[in-house]
Amino acid sequence: MSSARTARQAATTVFVARRILTMNPAQPRATHVAVRDGRILAVGNAEDVQQWGDCAIDETLRDKVLMPGLVEGHCHLMEGAMWDAAYVGYYDRRGPDGTLWRGLTSMQSVLDRLREAERRMDDDGAPLLAWGFDPILFGTQRLTVRELDSVSATRPIAVLHASVHLMNVNSAMLRLAGIDEDTDIDGIVLDETGQPTGELQEFAAMFPVYQVIGGKLSIAASEKPDAIWNFGRVAQLAGVTTATDLVNDLSPLGNETLRTVTGDPDYPVRIVPALAPQRSPSAGPEALRAAMSANTDKLRFGPVKFIVDGSIQGFTARVKWPGYFGGQPNGLWLIAPEQLAAVLAPFHEAGLQLHIHTNGDEATEVTLDALEKLLAATPRPDHRHTLQHCQMADAAQLRRIRALGLCVNFFSNHIYYWGDAHYTQTMGPDRANRMDAAGSALRLGIPFAFHSDAPITQLSPLFTAWCAVRRRTASGRLLGAEECVPVDDALRAITLGAAYTLKMDDVVGSIEVGKFADFAVLDEDPSECAPERLKDVRVWGTVLGGRVFQAPA
Structure with a gap:
């Protein structure tokens, strides 16, 4: 855990900073913020805050820049659980303990890391599990049973893709899961002879494997205290003070575990779980209302999450004509279009807030109709x-979004991580240039946020904001200059904008009187650095409810 200490005990503590970016347009800058009972009492200069009487002055942050604690509006506690498995992603990734795992840029290096992980295992019968694999970044190469059997033909192996919408397994795992050429489940990929290749697309096809491996590699992690703590560490290192678990089973054990962990004063993040009825069909509005009745300052149930289609880079998102650039078949529906309105209706009618995953523009169209x-x-x-994501929405759809009073949380990290692949393999140049159209949303007045979808990409809101400002792919290609947003708007999207999409803008997202005293503590002012350096602004630590959490040196 990052070191934590409480500011000097007094009825009121005043934090002094080199500069405070408030995200409050009525008072955008300050140097002092007074905190009492974990909430913001006053914001301004020394004279302003001292009007409240005796206070303890905390000089620890005098040379730092404060901004509202960063709000990650779409991520998963799964980020904290994945580190029990081997990381085989294409890009570098930093774990909860600060260890930097180098990205693997060839299929051979992926297999080598799997072999290394297999050699370290003591239990001959345990499955070898890995995550973060990204086949689209290897061109036409695909991972199949043959390659994974070269790692081990006897130990079951499962490799979850970076999107978490696909998985590859070896022959031993296929046997254990009971998957063969006669298994009648959408998403089981077959080769030219009719045999499973080991690639499983979307949750129905992966479900038999999850029955074998249990809760491991699962997107649901709220029942695991260690995973929740690991997630808290990763988030705090990134300056995040409020984060979602945007697929939650609402299990009694998970709810209690979350209450226990978040109730620890040392836990550095506020968690917002979202009920996922597709995973828990029996958990309806009443169950969610019951969970909400026990909400605390650090645990806030309320949102509901639905997933309509899959991932673009996995070719499982539903896209409109002319389809995928490379001619692949259209993606998979995770909710049948004709059933969508009926599935959403009980939660909408109960006054609950819906968060709906739509990657492809066909999925967005169906969702807007519903x-x-x-x-x-x-x-x-x-x-x-x-x-959520809403990556391929076109101009007409964005106008409908505005007319319906919807918000959008764009997956801007896609521009960097998969932009080149979208340009050349999935969408083609024209549609790749309009992906994650935040510039258009800004011009239309649509409320929007940006997110990482961790563990799909690294949880780092400043990096996510940089992606939206610069719109540069990993190769440096500029995708859709007209969709770039100014730095100030990007910073708002990862603070007050994200808080608005969670219906939490009354308590987080800006440094204003009455809100939680949650701050990201930075070494420099992100609003004044060169835009290309936004992702490199160092997070010194955070403040949660007036308590300082310093990141390890």
Whole structure:
């Protein structure tokens, strides 16, 4: 855990900083912030805050820049659970303990790391598990049973893709999971002879493997205290003070575990779990209301998450004509279009907020049709239903989003990580240039945020903001200059904008009187550094409810 200490005990503590970026347009800059009972009492200069009487002055942050604690509006506690498995991703990744795992840029290096992990295992019967694999970055090469059997033909192996929408397994795992050429499940890829290749697309196809490996590699991690603590460490290192678990089973054990861990004063993050009815069909609005009745300052149930399609880089997202650039078949529906409105209706009618995963523009179109129908039947002026990812939305769809009063949380990291692949393999130049159209959303006045979807990409909101500002791919290609957003708008999107999409802008997202005293502590002012350096601004630590958490040196 990062070192934590409480500011000097007094009724009121005043933090002094070189500069405070408040995200409050009525008072954008300050140098002092007074904190009492974990909340912001006053913001301004020394004279302003001392009007409240006796206070303890905390000079620890005098040479730092404060901004609101960063808000990650789409990520998963799974980020904290994945580190029990081998990381085989293409890009460098830093773990909860600060260890930097180098990215693997060839199929051979992926297999070598798997072999190394297999050699370290003591239990001959245990499965070898790995995560972060990204086949689209290897061109036409695909990972199959043959390659994984070269690592081990007897130990079951499962390799989860970076998108978490696909998985590769070896022959031993296929046998254990009962998957063969006669298994009638969408998403089991077959070769030219009709045999499974070991690639499993989307959750139905992966489900038999999850039955074998249990809760490991699962997106649900709220029942695991170590995973929640690991997640907290990763988030705090990135300056995050409020984060979602945007797929949650709402299990009694998971709820209690979250209450226990977040209730520890040393836990550095506020957690917002979202009920995922597709994983827990029996957990309806009543179960969510019951969980919400026990909300605390650091644990806030409320959102509901649905997933309509898959991932673009996995070719499982649903896209409109002309389809995928390389001619691959269209993706998979995770909710049948004709059923979507009925599936969403009980939660909308109960006054709950919907967060809906739509990657492809066909999935977005179907979702807009369903929401338009629901809002006509049951109007809700401030519903703030949010489209998550919404990567391929076109101009007409964005206008509909604005007319329906929806929010969008863009997956801007895609521009860097997969932009080159989208340009050459999935969408082609025209559609790749309009992906994650935050510039258009800004011009239309659509409320928006940016996210990492951790563990899909590294949890680092300043990097995510940089992706939206620069729109540069890993090779340096500029994708859609007209969709770039100014730095100030990007910073708002990872603070107050994200808080708005979570219906939490009354308590987090800006440094204003009455809100939680949550701050990201930075070594420099991100609003004044060169835009290309935004991702490199160092996070010194965080403040949560007035308590200082310093990141390890």
